[in-house]
Amino acid sequence: MSALKILVIPGSLRTGSLNAKLAAVAAHELARAGADVTRISLTDFALPIYDGDLQAKSGVPKNAVNLKRMIGAHHGVLIVTPEYNSSVPALVKNTIDWVSRVQDPHESRGQVFRDRVFAIAAASGNRLGGTRALAALRLILAACHATVIPNQLALSFAEHAYDDMDHLKHQADIDAMQALVRQLIDFSQRIM
Ligand SMILES: Cc1cc2nc3c(=O)[nH]c(=O)nc-3n(C[C@H](O)[C@H](O)[C@H](O)COP(=O)(O)O)c2cc1C
Secondary structure (H helix, E strand, O other): OOOOEEEEEEEOOOOOHHHHHHHHHHHHHHHOOOOOOEOOHHHOOOOOOOHHHHHHOOOOEEEEEHHHHHOOOOEEEEEOHHHHHHHHHHHHHHHHHHHHOOOOOOOOOHHHOOOOOEEEEEEEEOOOHHHHHHHHHHHHHHOOOOOOOOOOOOEHHHOOOOOOOOOOOOOHHHHHHHHHHHHHHHHHHHHH
């Protein structure tokens, strides 16, 4: 049987991003658990702010089509999002909005969300760890009819959560990451 394929998407472009670090930790854990992991940066899928006039005039941008197909080539997807003003950053919402507009031949629009499993994680500098962004992201993905696994990871006080090697240093965070990874793999295997 071919390997379980998992795509990891950090929701920040920032150099030194705490969420990109968490995405790297997750990718490492997923690979250790036997998954075939792809970790991307949304810098490689730059998109304009969604505008219906733009879509009507020029169609869905190639980067949205490419990202949709990249998602479609995986069984599971982990999105690691920052929290901005108690919600997801525009980058994350805008990316999902564009991907949800892609319609490939022989597929209904948005099918890419319905046919696979999603997991969500966040890192932030405060005690809540991006919990409100996770609630918002869960709602957005539910609106796309995605299956979002029950486990999630909110990394609190994230500036102090990593060691010099960018590994998680607190056992509770390591345990939460391992539980997330196990459940993502478990749910994704069911749709292989
Ligand atoms: C516009 C803006 C709004 C923010 N709002 C929140 C917030 O509501 N909750 C929170 O925990 N952190 C908030 N932050 C701080 C981010 O969590 C912090 O900058 C984090 O490091 C961003 O993620 P990154 O390191 O992956 O880029 C905000 C940051 C910015 C720039």
